[in-house]
Amino acid sequence: MIAYLNGTVKYILSDGCVLEVNGVGYRVMLNARLRAELSLGRRLELIIHTAFSSDAITLYGFSAQPDYELFTRLISVSGIGAKTALAMLSKMSADEIINAIAQKNVALLTKLPGLGKKSVERLILELGDKLKPSTTTSTVDQQSMRDAVDALEALGYSQSEIASVLSKVDEPLSTEELIKLALRNLH
Numbered sequence: 386m387i388a389y390l391n392g393t394v395k396y397i398l399s400d401g402c403v404l405e406v407n408g409v410g411y412r413v414m415l416n417a418r419l420r421a422e423l424s425l426g427r428r429l430e431l432i433i434h435t436a437f438s439s440d441a442i443t444l445y446g447f448s449a450q451p452d453y454e455l456f457t458r459l460i461s462v463s464g465i466g467a468k469t470a471l472a473m474l475s476k477m478s479a480d481e482i483i484n485a486i487a488q489k490n491v492a493l494l495t496k497l498p499g500l501g502k503k504s505v506e507r508l509i510l511e512l513g514d515k516l517k518p519s520t521t522t523s524t525v526d527q528q529s530m531r532d533a534v535d536a537l538e539a540l541g542y543s544q545s546e547i548a549s550v551l552s553k554v555d556e557p558l559s560t561e562e563l564i565k566l567a568l569r570n571l572h
Contacts (some may be wrong), residue, residue, distance in 0.1 A: 391430045413446040417475035421545030451479040469499035483516045533563035
């Protein structure tokens, strides 16, 4: 089983990349936020989840341990597949998803791709006690971030553009401050 890859981005694909490691190209599925940060020739270290099926071996790559750990927890829930888990991590950070599950925020979680109300309820039931929410981000901060993302999307910016700017914010800011910061840094 492949658990880690360190190589150079050879191709950027719509759902991931081809990572060249010692002359061998590995196709790795990535979440949209990580994929948006890629450039050809960039050196990349990834924690890998290897999924086996009857017709394929699929590699899912993560640049951070919390994303990898949450992904493996998500796919352990009945009805949540690898593609859905990856899509969830494309829209929200691991901390945001964990906090939403811990707070039983059905309304927010059903906005994530591939999740209906029953899937969200099962997710909360199966993982609610197993995940530790972040104490560094308050509900108000998360709400400000979601409101800012919604406003920026309404202005026509893509999820990847927004994520590339707002993912660097490490202090609590109001919705207005987040929007101003993003607009200054988006081209």
